[in-house]
Amino acid sequence: MSGYEAKAYVALVAAGTPLNGYEVAKRSGVPRSTVYETLGKLVSRGAAYEVRLGEAGVGYISLPPASLLDRMRREFDQSITTLSETLPEVAAPAEVRLIHNLADRSSLLTRAEDVVAAARRDLFLSGWPAELEPLKPLARRAQAEGVDVSTVVFGEDPDPVGHTTPHRFSSPQVALENLGCRLLVVVADRRQAVIGGVVNEDAWGVYTDDPAVVLVAVEYVRHDIAMHLIVERFAADDFESFWTSDPALARLRADHGAAATLLRKAGAPGGRGQG
Structure with a gap:
């Protein structure tokens, strides 16, 4: 009217x-x-x-x-x-693959909601509770409609959604120190993804339907879940000893905090125009 x-x-x-x-x-x-x-x-x-x-x-x-x-x-x-x-x-059939920057937390979460809402077969989520919480209503609706939802959460989540795996290799504090941000990964139907990071209320991120990037995002979440399933086969003490003393793992973890250093150099913690 x-x-x-x-x-x-x-x-x-x-x-x-x-x-x-x-x-x-x-x-x-x-x-x-x-x-x-x-x-x-x-x-x-x-x-x-x-x-x-x-x-x-x-x-x-x-x-x-x-x-x-x-x-x-x-x-x-x-x-x-x-x-x-x-x-x-x-x-018209897509002639180019999309990738665009998300410069703040609001746009990051809004675009992540778009991806969750688009899921029809499977949905992969990884993040901290603060970023996963706004996505849960749409994720629950997707699950009710038959979408297979897999979630990795860093920290305590009393109200998990889908097949949830709490991240146990490193504490949320150590993961945050290593990454330099609360990393959020959202992938729908292995066709589109949002990947971003949040520092306090600032954020950076990207949306993409590029198959290569989407594949890496899916495998990142699947790898975390698979590792936790393998860990469950270990006795707790045996795994702790393996995780802290194995030479091959020690070599991989030698760059402790490198990602956070790179982000700081790029200015990403301020979330200003980074993608």
Whole structure:
């Protein structure tokens, strides 16, 4: 509705009884010069009806708000259904792969929600509870619709979603020190991904549907899960000894904190324009 139409409709709803054009103009603030044109548009929309007021002429009464909202919802759903059927038919095949930067926490999480909502077969999540929490409603809906959800969480999560694996190799504090940020990875159907990092309330990140990057993101999460499944076969003391003293692992961990150093050099902790 236009502003005048909305004001006139609200005046009719509030009155609860038929009003003539003069009364609608007086109660709504719609100019008298345009009130009958405005009411005519409401009538044509089916949001109001003309009624006879005897010798007083014509009055107007609103369609009840619940009925109007139901009608709008049906029309909206019908439009979405039509678009979902027709737009894919006219869409040209992708000629380039997308990758774009996400420069703050809000845009990072909003784009991550888009990816979660797009999942139809499988969904991989890895992150800290602070970033995973906003994604849970959509992830739970996806799971209810048959999507296989796999989650790795750094830290305590009393309300996990999907097949959740708590990260146990390093504490969240040590992981944060190594990475320099709270790393978030979200992958849907192995077709699109959001990868980003959060430092306090600043963030950086990327969205991509590039198959190579998406593959690396999927394998990052799958590798973490697989390692934890293997660890469960060890006795706790045996694994601790292996994890801290094995020479091959020691070599891989010799760059302790290197990722955080690189991010600091790049200015990523400020989250300003990094991707």
